[in-house]
Each structure stands twice: as structure tokens, then as C-alpha cells.
Amino acid sequence: MDVTVVRGDITTQDVDAVVNAANSRMRGGGGVDGAIHRAGGPAVLEDCVRRFPHGLATGDAGWTTAGNMPAEWVIHVVGPNYNAGQRDRSLLTSCYSRALAVADELGARGVAFPLVSAGIYGWPKDDAIAAAVDTLRGTDTHVEEARLVAFDAATYDAIKAALDG
Ligand code: AR6
Numbered sequence: 117m118d119v120t121v122v123r124g125d126i127t128t129q130d131v132d133a134v135v136n137a138a139n140s141r142m143r144g145g146g147g148v149d150g151a152i153h154r155a156g157g158p159a160v161l162e163d164c165v166r167r168f169p170h171g172l173a174t175g176d177a178g179w180t181t182a183g184n185m186p187a188e189w190v191i192h193v194v195g196p197n198y199n200a201g202q203r204d205r206s207l208l209t210s211c212y213s214r215a216l217a218v219a220d221e222l223g224a225r226g227v228a229f230p231l232v233s234a235g236i237y238g239w240p241k242d243d244a245i246a247a248a249v250d251t252l253r254g255t256d257t258h259v260e261e262a263r264l265v266a267f268d269a270a271t272y273d274a275i276k277a278a279l280d281g
Contacts, residue, residue: 118261119252121279123272126265127155132224133189134182135215137232140194142168142178148230152190156183160190168192175207177214179222189222191215195233198240205247208233212251219259228263231271241274249278 126134126148137148142164144153153160163180172178177193193211196202211232219227231248233239239247252262266272 117252117257117259119249119264119279120261121264121266121272121275123266123269125151125267126228126230127151127185129228129263129265130186131226131228131261131263132187133179133191133219133222133227134185134187135177135227135229135232136190136192137230137235137237138172138192138194139197140171140174142171142192142194145236147235152185156181156185156190159183164192174202175210175214177211177218179218187228189224191218191222191224191227193232195237195239197237198233199236199238205243208239208244208247209251212248213255216252216255216257216259216262220257223258225259226261226263227259228265230265230267231275234271241271245271245275245278249275 136152160183174194196207234244
């Protein structure tokens with residue numbers, strides 16, 4: 117699998133599946149989650165309610181339709197909330213490995229990822245990048261491209277350095 121980086125908005129990526137940094141309630145929120153629900157439209161929330169009546173556990177992944185986005189599916193993951201004291205790194209790495217497992221179930225070949233937990237949840241950015249890159253590279257999958265989508269230039273540069281280093 118190729119692990120790549122682009123700068124941009126995850127909601128416009130032309131891939132099979134986009135990964136959402138959701139919360140365990142699975143009813144939308146801010147950050148990437150808000151952007152994905154706005155771009156996908158009400159079908160995303162309807163599918164969340166139908167498929168995840170009791171939400172989703174931290175570290176786990178599950179899919180819904182992508183609604184109006186170019187992608188076919190959203191793979192929702194729930195990262196640990198560092199700011200709330202959830203600092204078990206295996207909960208963060210499992211978001212990436214579980215997302216790839218769900219992508220394999222769906223037959224998705226191109227998957228776009230945000231930097232899970234690195235925004236509102238406050239995970240230190242350099243370690244969030246290392247967790248993403250190491251786990252994506254270390255997981256067996258049929259996914260051909262895992263595309264990390266950086267929202268700003270500094271994050272793009274830091275991911276690029278991690279991929280090249
Ligand atoms: N495309 C790509 N990256 C983005 C976008 C976008 N449209 N918007 C933000 N980012 P966050 P978390 C970056 O806060 O830390 C929500 O309320 C952002 O700069 O979206 O896992 C959920 O419902 C950062 O680098 O996710 C949860 O309650 C990264 O995406 C909570 O926030 C992740 O930031 C999850 O917090």
C-alpha cells in the first residue's frame with residue numbers, strides 16, 4: 117500500500133472511502149466530523165442512527181454511506197480524547213488498523229484519512245503523525261492508497277517529513 121499526503125479538505129477527496137474522526141455518540145460534531153456531515157448531507161446521519169443506535173467504542177471503526185460526497189463510504193473511527201485524559205496510544209493506532217479492516221470488508225482501494233485525535237481531542241501532533249504513518253505502513257491490507265489529508269501547510273510539511281524520513 118502507498119501512504120501519501122495531500123493538503124486539502126477531506127470531504128472533496130476522490131477516493132472510495134473517507135475516514136471520519138467521530139465521537140462515540142456517532143451523531144456528528146465539529147472539526148472533520150462536522151465537515152463530513154455537512155458535505156455528505158442528512159443521509160450520513162440517518163445511516164449513523166440506523167447502523168449505530170448505541171454509538172461506537174473508542175478505538176473502533178464502522179461505515180456508513182458518504183451521501184453527497186465523491187467517496188462511496190465514510191469509515192467512522194473514534195479516537196481517544198487526549199484532553200479528557202484518554203492517553204492509551206493503542207486506542208489511537210487501532211483507529212487506523214480497524215479502518216483498514218473495514219475498508220477491506222467494503223473492497224475499498226483508496227482511502228483518505230484525517231489526523232485522528234489531533235484537533236479537538238488534543239493528541240500532540242507529532243505523535244499523532246507517527247501513530248498514523250507507522251500503523252498504516254505496518255498493517256496488512258488490500259487497500260492500495262492510504263491518503264493522509266492535511267488541513268493546513270504546517271501539518272502537510274510535518275506529515276511529508278515523517279513519510280520521507
Ligand atoms: N479535512 C481534513 N482535515 C480536517 C478537516 C477537513 N475538512 N477539518 C479539520 N481537519 P478534529 P479529533 C483536521 O478536531 O481531534 C468532533 O467534534 C484538524 O485540523 O476533526 O479526533 C468529533 O465529533 C486536525 O488535524 O478531530 C469529536 O467529538 C484533524 O483534522 C471530536 O471532534 C482532526 O481534528 C474529535 O476530535
